[in-house]
Amino acid sequence: MKATCAPENALQAVLLDLDGTLLDTLPDLAAAANAMRRELGMPELAYELIGTFIGKGVDNLVRRTLSGQLTTEAIPEDDFNRARSVFYRHYTELNGQACTFYPGVLEGIKAFAGMGIRLGVVTNKPTVFTLPLLERTGLAEHMSVVVCGDTCERRKPDPDQFLLACNKLSAAPAATLAIGDSINDALAARAAGCTVLAVPYGYNEGEPVGNLPVDGIVESIMEASVWASNRFTGRFTASGTTG
Numbered sequence: 001m002k003a004t005c006a007p008e009n010a011l012q013a014v015l016l017d018l019d020g021t022l023l024d025t026l027p028d029l030a031a032a033a034n035a036m037r038r039e040l041g042m043p044e045l046a047y048e049l050i051g052t053f054i055g056k057g058v059d060n061l062v063r064r065t066l067s068g069q070l071t072t073e074a075i076p077e078d079d080f081n082r083a084r085s086v087f088y089r090h091y092t093e094l095n096g097q098a099c100t101f102y103p104g105v106l107e108g109i110k111a112f113a114g115m116g117i118r119l120g121v122v123t124n125k126p127t128v129f130t131l132p133l134l135e136r137t138g139l140a141e142h143m144s145v146v147v148c149g150d151t152c153e154r155r156k157p158d159p160d161q162f163l164l165a166c167n168k169l170s171a172a173p174a175a176t177l178a179i180g181d182s183i184n185d186a187l188a189a190r191a192a193g194c195t196v197l198a199v200p201y202g203y204n205e206g207e208p209v210g211n212l213p214v215d216g217i218v219e220s221i222m223e224a225s226v227w228a229s230n231r232f233t234g235r236f237t238a239s240g241t242t243g
């Protein structure tokens with residue numbers, strides 16, 4: 001890959017968060033979380049509350065769902081392991097059943113692809129749930145790289161996943177745009193040296209996105225493609241030509 005052929009300020013890659021950015025996965029995650037609670041003899045939680053538990057990976061979602069709150073007290077390891085396996089069983093069934101695309105996602109993906117820019121997913125979701133979901137929704141065919149919550153030693157908000165994704169795409173982090181819905185994406189992508197955009201419609205652990213350390217907030221992935229074509233002067237294609 002001849003990244004050096006790209007003109008200055010060319011966009012080489014776009015890395016997309018999954019839950020809360022590409023797909024509204026809350027219906028499936030909340031159904032699995034509540035199925036877990038029911039099976040453990042606990043009352044169900046409101047969907048909106050469970051939405052605030054998404055973002056730091058499934059293990060944290062399980063811990064938060066057990067506690068019923070965002071900041072969890074210490075949960076005995078046996079209780080956690082039992083709950084986790086119940087959640088995994090339910091979510092394996094439900095993953096992809098009721099989730100939906102956010103408006104502008106497919107249009108935005110096509111717009112970026114039309115610019116010759118390679119796309120990837122960087123998610124805190126474990127591989128065992130991410131790959132089937134990308135297949136079921138048809139997203140897999142658009143992605144040149146997928147980095148999951150268990151791919152690297154550390155997850156978002158640490159930068160490792162973004163650095164690995166850039167490396168796999170032979171893209172410089174400074175020429176890579178990350179788009180996410182939460183503080184975890186913002187901190188991780190920024191620490192990796194990427195340009196970062198946030199979408200306001202996702203989860204962000206119950207907080208508004210207005211205070212996130214990002215380069216901009218866009219209403220959709222389609223709007224992100226317009227933002228990127230204004231912000232980056234050159235475009236990079238796999239052959240090293242520009243347009």
Ligand SMILES: O=C(O)COP(=O)(O)O
Pocket residue numbers: 017018019020053054055056057058061122123124125126149156
């Ligand atoms: O699994 C999660 O907690 C969230 O996954 P995400 O990184 O795709 O938003």
Ligand SMILES: [Mg+2]
Pocket residue numbers: 017018019020021055180181182202203
């Ligand atoms: Mg997210």
